Amino acid sequence: MTRDIHAYLAEFEDIPGTRVYTAARARKGYWLNQFAMSLMKPENRNRWKQDEEAYLADWKLSDEQRDAVLARDYNKMLELGGNIYFLAKIFSTDGLSFVQAVSSMTGMSVEEYQQMMAAGGRAPEGVRSIEGKY
């Protein structure tokens, strides 16, 4: 089965409010994700909690990535190559649940987001395609 890799990748950019974890993002976010992964070890979490900036100095993050991590700006981290399953180690270390962390990316409060989920979630209408507006 032949596929046009360029068309395949281009379509991902047409989904509103979504950063698909493509190879390009994975390359850009390598150290960001590896740093996040390091927080799975309790001894690393302790060092991180004591001094975040000092901990980050051991990892080859760009200035932008470092600022986004310190600000817990998850949308920015996604844009800079973070993947949500890796970034989950950061918000888990902060004691946040998936719902709490995920809602922070939507511009809604945790309560508003939970209400939306309880009412059946975000409807797909209008958020499937930027170009097609459907």
Add this chain to the structure above:
Amino acid sequence: MARLTAGIATSHVPLLGVGIDQGKMEQDYFRPIYAGYDWTKEWIAKPENRPDVVILVYNDHASAFDMNLIPTFAIGCAEEFAPADEGWGPRPVPTVNNDADLAWHIAQSCILDEFDMTIINKMDVDHGLTVPLSLMFGRPEAWPCKVVPLAVNVVTYPPPTGNRCWMLGEAIARAIESYPEQLNVQIWGTGGMSHQLQGPRAGLINQEWDRRFLDELTKNPQRLRGLPHIEYLREAGSEGIEMVMWLIMRGALNARVKELHRHYHVPASNTAVGHIVLENEA
């Protein structure tokens, strides 16, 4: 000979493991979710249905695999696998015992069948694998069957196509058929259904799409086989892509299957919960 008798699909939402581990199953939020598994728990506990081995298709969520190693299809071949520490201590669930003879047989058969499997010995298994076991078996001292972990990359793009997943399922079925021991084998596909955990579009749920997916697993699986990744992403959310793993399960079963049970509930955490039990018809 080993026989593949049934396929089960289920979401593997981490919160559903937490609810069981912390004894919250009777709480209002959880009760309707777990109630949909009561039928299956009863069915699978009957001696004639209880599997000797489950081929458990799941994905690792940055637990065992970091960005240094991204196998598309990895089969666990060690004797046992411990529950992973995902950042708040390992789940208090039993160690997973493998049928390593069968796992190695499947690995070898699939490779000769032109599926270049990655073989894993040391690996901790995360909620993707342990939550489905808890949903079907509750909280036993030891899991009542052997489990062959089959980890699929659905995190870094591109994941395998639905068609490729289907074909791997077929190859696994051929491997099971050629295994000389008398075993009742099931295959489980896990993950999904619609959910998105990232970005301003997070929280997306598409009940209509999910329900059609469930319908067509039995009635029209050939259409599902051809769905492109972009459709999962647009319609079922960025993490809805996990449903390609259900097609490994479906591809392994016969063309004709009988739907024994189905459950669908929104939401659990950020996710639409889907579950189906399919029996192989001769």
